[in-house]
Amino acid sequence: MSQNLPALLVVVPLLLAPLAALSGRAKIAWGIATAACWWTLYAAISLLLRVQESGVIRYSLGGWEPPYGIEYRIDLASAFVALIVAAIGAVTIPYAGTSIAKEVSEDRAPLFYTAWILMLAGLLGIAITGDVFNVFVFLEISSLSAYSMIALGQDRRALTSTFQYLIMGSVGATFIVIGIGLMYVMTGTLNMVDLAERLPMVESNRTIPVAFTFLTVGITLKLALFPLHLWLPNAYTYAPSAVTAFMASTSTKVSVYLLLRFFFTIFGEVFSFEQMRLNMVLMPLALIAILAISLVAIYEVNVKRMLAFSSVAQIGYMVLGISFGTVLGVTAGIIHLFNHALMKGALFMAMGCVMYRIGSVQLDKMAGLGKAMPWTMAAFVGAGLSLIGVPLTVGFVSKWYLVQAALAEGQWFVAGVVMVGSLMALIYIWKVVEVAYFQEPDPDHEIIEAPLSMLIPTWVLVIASFWFGIDATTTATVATQAAETLLGAMP
Amino acid sequence: MIALGLFNYWAVIVLMMVGFYTLIARGNLVKKLIGLNIFQTSVILMYVSFGKVEGGTAPILIEAAEHGAEAAEPILYSNPIPHVLMLTAIVVGVATLALGLSLVVRIKEAFGTVEEDEIQSASL
Numbered sequence: 001m002s003q004n005l006p007a008l009l010v011v012v013p014l015l016l017a018p019l020a021a022l023s024g025r026a027k028i029a030w031g032i033a034t035a036a037c038w039w040t041l042y043a044a045i046s047l048l049l050r051v052q053e054s055g056v057i058r059y060s061l062g063g064w065e066p067p068y069g070i071e072y073r074i075d076l077a078s079a080f081v082a083l084i085v086a087a088i089g090a091v092t093i094p095y096a097g098t099s100i101a102k103e104v105s106e107d108r109a110p111l112f113y114t115a116w117i118l119m120l121a122g123l124l125g126i127a128i129t130g131d132v133f134n135v136f137v138f139l140e141i142s143s144l145s146a147y148s149m150i151a152l153g154q155d156r157r158a159l160t161s162t163f164q165y166l167i168m169g170s171v172g173a174t175f176i177v178i179g180i181g182l183m184y185v186m187t188g189t190l191n192m193v194d195l196a197e198r199l200p201m202v203e204s205n206r207t208i209p210v211a212f213t214f215l216t217v218g219i220t221l222k223l224a225l226f227p228l229h230l231w232l233p234n235a236y237t238y239a240p241s242a243v244t245a246f247m248a249s250t251s252t253k254v255s256v257y258l259l260l261r262f263f264f265t266i267f268g269e270v271f272s273f274e275q276m277r278l279n280m281v282l283m284p285l286a287l288i289a290i291l292a293i294s295l296v297a298i299y300e301v302n303v304k305r306m307l308a309f310s311s312v313a314q315i316g317y318m319v320l321g322i323s324f325g326t327v328l329g330v331t332a333g334i335i336h337l338f339n340h341a342l343m344k345g346a347l348f349m350a351m352g353c354v355m356y357r358i359g360s361v362q363l364d365k366m367a368g369l370g371k372a373m374p375w376t377m378a379a380f381v382g383a384g385l386s387l388i389g390v391p392l393t394v395g396f397v398s399k400w401y402l403v404q405a406a407l408a409e410g411q412w413f414v415a416g417v418v419m420v421g422s423l424m425a426l427i428y429i430w431k432v433v434e435v436a437y438f439q440e441p442d443p444d445h446e447i448i449e450a451p452l453s454m455l456i457p458t459w460v461l462v463i464a465s466f467w468f469g470i471d472a473t474t475t476a477t478v479a480t481q482a483a484e485t486l487l488g489a490m491p
Numbered sequence: 492m493i494a495l496g497l498f499n500y501w502a503v504i505v506l507m508m509v510g511f512y513t514l515i516a517r518g519n520l521v522k523k524l525i526g527l528n529i530f531q532t533s534v535i536l537m538y539v540s541f542g543k544v545e546g547g548t549a550p551i552l553i554e555a556a557e558h559g560a561e562a563a564e565p566i567l568y569s570n571p572i573p574h575v576l577m578l579t580a581i582v583v584g585v586a587t588l589a590l591g592l593s594l595v596v597r598i599k600e601a602f603g604t605v606e607e608d609e610i611q612s613a614s615l
Binding site: 162190 | 511514520523524527530531534537538541572573576579580583586587590591594595597598601602610614
């Protein structure tokens with residue numbers, strides 16, 4: 001079995017998904033989804049350990065030798081991303097059990113969990129596959145299931161925001177297929193390693209820059225880089241709470257991984273950064289995302305929407321790290337990818353608890369919540385500190401690496417923008433703290449603390465965000481090694 | 492002549508732009524979806540054109556005995572991989588369209604309209 005673990009990581013959830021759909025009962029479907037999530041966590045941990053021990057795992061699906069068959073190729077970067085996805089899935093699924101029972105009707109819940117498992121399988125598939133067309137297939141599996149989960153939100157605007165996401169997401173995916181097709185027609189292969197070998201031979205042909213451009217637009221749309229982020233705020237705001245927590249910490253992260261995979265492994269750093277000048281595009285957009293979108297977040301009165309805008313700004317940090325094109329920069333990007341998954345997951349889960357008790361996440365409805373729901377708001381503050389980048393939290397580790405990477409390049413201005421972005425995060429987190437702790441609660445409503453089944457998963461992420469902030473050696477080592485493999489600094 | 496030889500690709504570009512324009516410019520959600528579908532279909536045509544080899548036949552093993560003397564010369568095949576890939580893309584396109592249309596049905600139930608501007612004024 002352990003030999004087939006790469007395939008089983010994806011196949012087990014894919015097989016469990018129809019079972020959840022057939023079960024017909026919310027509780028049973030939830031049980032199956034939990035089994036799927038915990039299985040993938042086990043598989044992802046053992047794959048990461050094996051990659052650390054014995055290097056890249058190559059697995060030919062169905063015994064077809066690459067490049068003819070589909071190959072799963074797991075190096076440190078893919079194992080790390082797969083672990084993030086699986087861990088967030090395993091933490092959010094107990095939370096979803098309680099939260100979804102309230103937000104999604106009983107007869108739709110089994111289908112909801114089916115979509116949840118499929119999304120998990122799709123995201124894991126993207127992380128470990130070594131075949132570019134397979135990437136597209138998994139991308140569409142995860143996107144289509146994400147659309148159907150968002151559409152189950154209570155507000156009717158969930159439907160229109162899903163529609164917007166569906167249109168933009170499909171255009172992005174189609175751009176990626178066009179890019180893949182143009183690469184295939186020039187090289188005759190879909191295997192990533194093969195592509196990386198053959199692309200340099202044909203890169204003087206105009207088709208390759210065109211393919212590169214299509215892929216850049218498609219992937220940056222999927223990861224919601226400014227100005228292609230328009231689908232994200234509404235989708236995150238109106239989706240069921242558990243879905244927002246799961247999606248915000250996984251789906252855009254996997255797209256960032258795709259960016260790394262395509263630009264460093266397949267096209268190579270030299271082509272992407274020296275010939276195509278990718279940094280000239282990514283860096284300004286990332287800086288605008290950090291400044292402009294943080295400003296939008298400050299003026300937002302719906303807290304979930306505020307956090308969604310903050311996600312766009314945080315994606316700016318990840319892309320900023322990548323845009324340096326150095327080992328230090330890419331390390332910063334990968335570390336922030338992990339850290340942001342922890343803190344934004346915790347923040348959205350805390351908001352889910354608020355939604356569970358008071359049925360709204362508008363700022364003015366949250367007056368005095370610090371007294372009524374002490375644990376929930378404490379979790380919000382804890383994860384909020386991390387978002388700001390206070391020392392001893394993961395946010396600080398990310399910012400530290402980012403600023404170091406910027407200073408190593410002599411980019412003082414960029415380092416300054418990172419600092420200003422942190423201050424802006426302080427302002428919008430403080431707005432919530434002020435309302436929750438320093439305003440008197442509405443005496444007519446009796447509000448009690450959220451159920452333990454929601455609080456515990458939230459606190460797991462909050463504690464993790466402090467744990468990895470105090471002792472960042474594990475994440476930093478893995479991220480540095482992953483960055484070195486991506487940039488080819490290490491064999 | 493070159494322009495004519497690339498006829499398929501001109502068709503791809505025209506279809507792609509027609510679809511993309513409809514997708515952006517139309518306010519009716521159903522028309523938007525049709526535009527999206529045309530846009531995706533143009534990619535299918537593009538891949539199929541990639542795989543076609545002039546004078547090539549379908550990639551099926553042909554027994555030498557049936558052809559007698561002719562079989563001595565090698566048989567030219569078209570590349571089947573892009574065609575197979577597009578089977579997957581067609582499935583994805585159908586799934587996207589089905590999901591999109593079912594969303595439109597629910598939007599119609601919730602808002603009473605499928606026009607984008609009317610929905611926007613209703614959501615405020």
